[in-house]
Amino acid sequence: MMTSERLQVGTARLRSLDLSGPAGRLEAIVNEGSPDATLAALVCHPHPLGGGTLHNKVVYHAMKVLNGLGMPVLRFNFRGVGRSEGKHDNGRGEVEDVRAAVNWLSAEYKLPLVVVGFSFGSVMSMDACCGDARVRALVALGVPTHAEGRDYKYPFLAECHTPKLFISGDRDQYAPSDEVELVVAEAAKPSKLILVPDADHFFVGKLEAMQGALRQWLVETLL
Numbered sequence: 001m002m003t004s005e006r007l008q009v010g011t012a013r014l015r016s017l018d019l020s021g022p023a024g025r026l027e028a029i030v031n032e033g034s035p036d037a038t039l040a041a042l043v044c045h046p047h048p049l050g051g052g053t054l055h056n057k058v059v060y061h062a063m064k065v066l067n068g069l070g071m072p073v074l075r076f077n078f079r080g081v082g083r084s085e086g087k088h089d090n091g092r093g094e095v096e097d098v099r100a101a102v103n104w105l106s107a108e109y110k111l112p113l114v115v116v117g118f119s120f121g122s123v124m125s126m127d128a129c130c131g132d133a134r135v136r137a138l139v140a141l142g143v144p145t146h147a148e149g150r151d152y153k154y155p156f157l158a159e160c161h162t163p164k165l166f167i168s169g170d171r172d173q174y175a176p177s178d179e180v181e182l183v184v185a186e187a188a189k190p191s192k193l194i195l196v197p198d199a200d201h202f203f204v205g206k207l208e209a210m211q212g213a214l215r216q217w218l219v220e221t222l223l
Contacts (some may be wrong), residue, residue, distance in 0.1 A: 019076060021106050023086025027077040028104075029054065031063060034070035039136065039222060040109040041066040041073045042101055044121030047148070048088050050080045058118045058141060061207045065215045066114065067217045069223065074105050079123075091124060098128035101111070112136040114222065116214075119144055119201065120172070123152055130160035137163045137222055139214065142201050143183065149173040157187035164191040165217045167210055169199025193218065 013032040018025045033040070043066070045059050046052035054075040061071045070220055078094050079086030085148040086093065093177045098115075105113060113135045117125035122140035129135045143166055144152050157164075165185060166178050199206035 002125070004057045018083075019100055021079065021084070021100045022059065023079045023089075023093055025083065025085045026097060027054070027081075027083040029075055031073045031075075032065045033067060033117060035070035037072060037109070037111060039069075039071050039114055039125050039193040040105050040111040041071045041114040041116065042098075042105055042125070043075050043110055044098060044101075044115070044117035044125045045075070045081075046080050046108075046119035046142075047122055048120075050119060050148070051076055051122075052118075053081055056118065058203055058207070058210070059121070061203075061211055062116050062118065062139075062141060062214060065211050065218070066116070069215070069218060071114065072109055072165065074101060076101050076207070091120070094124045095128045098124050101130060103133065106134045114139065114218070116141065118142055119147075123154075126154070126160070126164075127156065130156055130162060132162075135162055135164070137167045137218075139167070139217075140213075141155070141167050141204070142175070143168060144174040144178060144201075145179040145183065147178070154183050154187070157183070157191075159188060161188045161190075163221055165214070166191065166193045166197055166220075168193070169201060169203060169206065171199060173211065174201050179189045189201060 015030040037117040116139040
């Protein structure tokens with residue numbers, strides 16, 4: 001960590017900080033959790049070239065669920081986004097950015113972790129965290145199968161025994177339901193898929209449904 005600044009936001013503390021990433025500084029913020037928190041969480045944002053940042057609406061709403069359950073929650077900007085140094089690396093370096101964030105979060109709170117990603121962030125976070133003993137659970141929101149001319153494949157999930165939750169809209173324009181079902185079916189257990197009715201990739205008008213599904217699974221699985 002290079003710098004840190006604390007702000008009081010309502011009854012919760014918000015910390016603005018810089019992480020030391022493999023390509024330089026990574027801009028980040030932490031919503032502090034309860035003093036007796038038993039888990040800490042990371043949320044990763046969608047594709048930088050599509051305007052994804054740590055302030056993305058889906059990322060923010062996922063953070064609210066995690067923080068509402070008492071967890072401190074870290075969000076950061078991938079390399080080349082906002083004040084983060086470096087440049088977009090087509091998903092190669094971004095996996096290492098996630099690992100840098102996980103390392104900081106684990107060292108800072110010394111708690112088991114929940115790692116959540118939205119869209120591109122779900123790809124990076126699963127790739128980075130499958131098999132990491134510090135990670136208690138993985139959550140993929142809007143996991144893509146085809147986006148921006150690129151097919152996304154997940155062979156590594158066959159050996160990923162970390163508990164996994166997939167939440168997607170049944171009208172996701174970047175991942176038809178049958179393709180998401182196949183991804184989950186081929187993943188190692190335990191894994192669960194929740195399709196939000198009438199929701200698109202961005203959960204427009206369905207963010208509360210996404211939050212409810214996420215909260216229920218976390219409570220049933222981890223808390």
